[in-house]
Amino acid sequence: GAGVSQTPSNKVTEKGKYVELRCDPISGHTALYWYRQSLGQGPEFLIYFQGTGAADDSGLPNDRFFAVRPEGSVSTLKIQRTERGDSAVYLCASSNNVETQYFGPGTRLLVL
Amino acid sequence: KQEVTQIPAALSVPEGENLVLNCSFTDSAIYNLQWFRQDPGKGLTSLLLIQSSQREQTSGRLNASLDKSSGRSTLYIAASQPGDSATYLCAVRQGTSGSRLTFGEGTQLTVNP
Numbered sequence: 001g002a003g004v005s006q007t008p009s010n011k012v013t014e015k016g017k018y019v020e021l022r023c024d025p026i027s028g029h030t031a032l033y034w035y036r037q038s039l040g041q042g043p044e045f046l047i048y049f050q051g052t053g054a055a056d057d058s059g060l061p062n063d064r065f066f067a068v069r070p071e072g073s074v075s076t077l078k079i080q081r082t083e084r085g086d087s088a089v090y091l092c093a094s095s096n097n098v099e100t101q102y103f104g105p106g107t108r109l110l111v112l
Numbered sequence: 113k114q115e116v117t118q119i120p121a122a123l124s125v126p127e128g129e130n131l132v133l134n135c136s137f138t139d140s141a142i143y144n145l146q147w148f149r150q151d152p153g154k155g156l157t158s159l160l161l162i163q164s165s166q167r168e169q170t171s172g173r174l175n176a177s178l179d180k181s182s183g184r185s186t187l188y189i190a191a192s193q194p195g196d197s198a199t200y201l202c203a204v205r206q207g208t209s210g211s212r213l214t215f216g217e218g219t220q221l222t223v224n225p
Binding site: 031043059093095099100101 | 116155211213
């Protein structure tokens with residue numbers, strides 16, 4: 001079956017612009033997670049959805065970051081007024097709450 | 113705040129060697145610990161998951177152990193192969209922090225033919 005998919009795979013933008021990153025979880029998975037991975041680092045938690053609601057958004061670094069999951073399936077991570085420090089790989093994962101999180105290939109964001 | 117550390121940061125070995133990757137965590141109140149593999153430009157693949165009540169898990173040539181009280185886990189890879197070359201990440205799930213995973217920085221493994 002299909003795994004977690006993320007689009008775009010790569011995104012180059014200019015400082016100050018707005019970007020949206022999309023995640024399609026595995027069908028039927030109720031839990032969805034966003035992580036951010038900087039070069040040479042492990043992934044860092046951003047936000048976790050259970051169904052449509054954000055169960056834990058404590059990892060979002062500031063109010064320029066926002067994520068939605070309106071129908072409990074696809075999620076969009078939105079970044080306003082991008083900064084160079086936002087450059088990273090943004091990883092999405094989904095789970096059916098049975099323990100293992102299944103990760104997508106990530107979106108590589110570069111802010112110039 | 114939970115902190116996860118992995119040693120070594122990088123490791124290069126000849127094919128056929130047995131090797132051990134180390135992971136330590138500061139808060140022993142974990143729900144489970146997971147080892148992932150990450151290939152360049154790819155997402156993460158789960159290798160082994162150990163519940164907090166378990167001591168070890170095995171899958172093929174991989175064996176992961178957990179000593180929760182001392183905050184340590186090891187990933188043992190037997191008879192390494194060039195195809196094992198990747199970054200290996202350790203992650204813990206806190207029992208008190210919902211479902212988030214806290215990751216180490218990873219060990220970059222190169223197995224030379």
